[in-house]
Amino acid sequence: MGVSAAEALPAGIKPAAPAVALRDVTITFRMGKGATYTAVSDATLSVADGEFVAIVGPTGCGKSTLLNVAAGLLAPAAGTADIFGAPLTDLNRQAGYLFQADSLFPWKTALQNVAIGLETAGVSSAQARERATGWLKRVGLGGFAARYPHMLSGGQRKRVGLAQVLIRDPKILLMDEPFGPLDAQTRQIMGNLLLDLWSADRKAVLFVTHDLEEAIALSDRVVIMSAGPAARIIGDWRVPLERPRDIAEVKLEKGFHELHREIWNVLKDEVLKGYAQTGGG
Amino acid sequence: MNRLALVGFQVLVLVITLVAWHLLTTVPMSDGKPLVPPFFFSTPGDVFSRIWKWFYEGTIWRHLWITLSESALAFVIGSVGGILVGFWFARKPIIAAIFDPYVKMINALPRIVLAPIFTLWFGLGIWSKVALGVTLVFFIVFFNVYQGVREVSPTVLANARMLGMNERQLMRHVYWPSALSWMFSSLHTSVGFAVVGAVVGEYLGSAAGLGYLILQAEGTFDIAGVFAGMFVLAAFVIVIDGLVTLVERRLLVWRPVADDTRT
Numbered sequence: 357m358g359v360s361a362a363e364a365l366p367a368g369i370k371p372a373a374p375a376v377a378l379r380d381v382t383i384t385f386r387m388g389k390g391a392t393y394t395a396v397s398d399a400t401l402s403v404a405d406g407e408f409v410a411i412v413g414p415t416g417c418g419k420s421t422l423l424n425v426a427a428g429l430l431a432p433a434a435g436t437a438d439i440f441g442a443p444l445t446d447l448n449r450q451a452g453y454l455f456q457a458d459s460l461f462p463w464k465t466a467l468q469n470v471a472i473g474l475e476t477a478g479v480s481s482a483q484a485r486e487r488a489t490g491w492l493k494r495v496g497l498g499g500f501a502a503r504y505p506h507m508l509s510g511g512q513r514k515r516v517g518l519a520q521v522l523i524r525d526p527k528i529l530l531m532d533e534p535f536g537p538l539d540a541q542t543r544q545i546m547g548n549l550l551l552d553l554w555s556a557d558r559k560a561v562l563f564v565t566h567d568l569e570e571a572i573a574l575s576d577r578v579v580i581m582s583a584g585p586a587a588r589i590i591g592d593w594r595v596p597l598e599r600p601r602d603i604a605e606v607k608l609e610k611g612f613h614e615l616h617r618e619i620w621n622v623l624k625d626e627v628l629k630g631y632a633q634t635g636g637g
Numbered sequence: 638m639n640r641l642a643l644v645g646f647q648v649l650v651l652v653i654t655l656v657a658w659h660l661l662t663t664v665p666m667s668d669g670k671p672l673v674p675p676f677f678f679s680t681p682g683d684v685f686s687r688i689w690k691w692f693y694e695g696t697i698w699r700h701l702w703i704t705l706s707e708s709a710l711a712f713v714i715g716s717v718g719g720i721l722v723g724f725w726f727a728r729k730p731i732i733a734a735i736f737d738p739y740v741k742m743i744n745a746l747p748r749i750v751l752a753p754i755f756t757l758w759f760g761l762g763i764w765s766k767v768a769l770g771v772t773l774v775f776f777i778v779f780f781n782v783y784q785g786v787r788e789v790s791p792t793v794l795a796n797a798r799m800l801g802m803n804e805r806q807l808m809r810h811v812y813w814p815s816a817l818s819w820m821f822s823s824l825h826t827s828v829g830f831a832v833v834g835a836v837v838g839e840y841l842g843s844a845a846g847l848g849y850l851i852l853q854a855e856g857t858f859d860i861a862g863v864f865a866g867m868f869v870l871a872a873f874v875i876v877i878d879g880l881v882t883l884v885e886r887r888l889l890v891w892r893p894v895a896d897d898t899r900t
Contacts (some may be wrong), residue, residue: 429795447798459796463814463891472810476801506889524800 373441374402375450375528375560376426381435384516397423398435398584401579405440405527406558412623413581414480420456420532420563422581426562427453427530439528443542452526454517454534460505466492466516467501470574473524487596491519495549515549527552529561535570545601547574553610567622572615573603580623584629591622655681679860687865701873707763708877711770712828715818718771719778723816726779726846727786744776748834761842770834777827778820785819786812818899821889828881832874834894847873 375637383396397416403409413419424430428448437444437453450475460469471488475481492501495515505513516533521529535543554561565571571578572595580591596611606612638646661673662680675683691697752769759765789811797811821829839848847870854862872892 402828427799429798449801449813451799452797453799455792455796457790459790459792461797461814463818464810465891476803476806506891506893520800533711565787 369585373438375440375572376403376427376562377409377438377441380427381422381437383425383430384433394433394586395583395584397588398562399453399581399587399589401589403528403562405530405560407576407577408558408561408563409577409579410413410563410565411579411581412442412565412568412571412619413587414623414627415582416581416630416633417518417587419566419581419587423453423530423562426528427451428487429453437498441575446532448528449469450526451528451530452521452524453533454514454521455537456531456533458513460513460516460520462505462582464504465501466497466503466508466512469624470519471514472521473520475526477524488519491523493517494553497601511538511546511625514538514546517551518546518553524600525557527559529559531561531563533564533565536565543557543570544603544631549613550574550600551599551603568616568619569607570598570603572612572619573601573606573607577633578615578619580619580626583626583633585633590626591619611625642807652765653758656786667683668891675860676858677860678860679864681721684864684868687861690869691865691869695874697850697869700846700850702868703763704832704835704839704848704873705839707766708828709833710763710767710768711834712774712831713783715774716778717826717881718896719775720782720816720820722775723779724786724812725780727783733783740779743772748772749837752838755838756842759884761844766835766838769838770831773830774827777823777830781819782816785816788819789815813871818889818892821885824885825878828877829874832877836870 359366364587378399378401379497381393381396381399381401384392384394387393395475400420401409401411411422411613413442421430425432425574426439426444426448427439428444428451439448440560461472464472467485467488469509470491471484473479474484474487479487489501492498495518497512497515497519500508500512505516510512510518535546551574552624562577563571578593578594578595580593581591582590597606597609661679662671662675662678663682664671666672726736738868748769751772752765755765759768793813794807797807802810815838833882835846836848839846840852841848843852845851847866851866851870853862854860
């Protein structure tokens with residue numbers, strides 16, 4: 357079942373350019389006094405158009421920095437990032453990014469937060485508001501348009517964030533542990549909502565999480581990263597589960613358990629290493 | 638404590654203070670004199686009849702108007718300057734680094750020593766008072782705007798850029814609201830300082846205003862006049878502060894309500 361990173365991305369020519377193609381990406385940070393910290397080393401990863409890929413790794417392995425490279429927010433020290441075959445030099449204009457931390461504009465209402473992404477693209481504010489209203493309904497917040505972020509629960513804020521990103525209709529969706537701070541039930545509901553919205557117009561998704569179950573339940577492929585520093589991609593599995601899926605039900609299937617056991621065998625050692633390095637924190 | 642009882646106790650404090658003041662300054666002791674000499678402390682009756690006279694004859698309005706315009710001008714000019722320079726410094730760290738020691742130096746200077754210079758430069762009219770108020774308001778607004786622009790959450794900023802905002806849109810949708818929220822959170826302080834600048838300026842040399850009234854009374858040992866001026870000034874500041882609270886509620890509706898349940 358295991359597909360090594362090399363096999364997933366053949367060295368030869370690919371017929372259609374992948375939505376995201378990271379080649380030998382190394383990410384380093386300057387630590388002051390000339391010292392550098394290598395977060396990710398030689399990561400090669402591609403996401404085909406319409407494919408849902410989850411990156412799983414232990415805490416602090418640099419998953420998020422890899423996502424920032426794909427978003428164009430961070431330039432890699434070595435290696436390249438191609439978006440639909442074109443090298444990424446600036447911000448990734450094709451991508452929408454759902455952040456882990458609160459990223460809504462606290463001084464805008466839910467409706468204004470969703471509409472802003474269209475307004476920046478030159479859509480008239482009346483039209484932007486109308487479409488934003490529609491999107492708020494789609495994420496189940498039709499009655500919360502006038503609320504400010506601080507008046508919404510964590511799950512509701514994530515819904516607004518999802519609408520804010522999706523209203524721009526990005527070809528690529530980058531998600532950085534978006535449901536991390538939510539409770540278990542809300543995560544499940546949000547996961548189903550995400551699959552629902554995604555199945556309407558399959559975007560390429562790169563989804564970072566530390567939760568293996570969530571990764572398998574949501575995605576087409578699960579990529580495993582080793583513990584940092586200099587984290588590498590150490591495994592790449594296809595998820596053989598059928599769609600459409602319900603997150604709660606898919607976790608009961610036999611295929612889910614087999615894959616989970618197989619991946620966990622690899623991931624377990626890395627998680628322990630990760631804990632040892634961060635002192636268990 | 639419910640609201641009615643609270644107001645009751647607040648009024649009680651006022652009544653006790655006034656009664657004590659009245660008794661101490663009017664009731665003769667065994668030596669035939671009151672315990673506290675009314676020459677230095679006046680009496681509540683004298684003070685209130687003075688206030689009544691000012692309002693009844695209408696002489697106070699001109700002074701109130703002068704002080705109000707000085708405060709308002711100082712606030713507006715100081716705020717606009719503080720906002721502009723705050724934005725400029727926050728967006729151009731090199732400029733901020735170059736001017737840093739001078740900003741610290743001027744801010745450390747007790748502003749009152751500038752008053753005589755301002756009087757020389759701008760004369761005895763309202764503008765020397767406005768200038769004094771501006772030097773006070775400017776720095777409060779400047780520091781808050783500077784902080785507000787620099788302390789925008791990096792995640793919110795990254796999100797704004799991913800949502801396709803250009804530099805101008807970032808300014809309008811991210812930096813500006815953030816800076817304004819910091820500025821408004823210091824609105825009470827900056828408005829208060831605008832009034833302080835006006836009154837202190839008047840006190841040091843002027844021909845009208847509440848500070849002038851108090852100075853005149855003091856010059857003739859008219860203690861009732863001094864106290865009356867102080868009370869009018871206090872009421873004036875409370876009214877302005879109330880207005881600021883109203884404005885603040887309207888403008889900062891998006892912010893979580895601070896814990897106000899102590900009462």
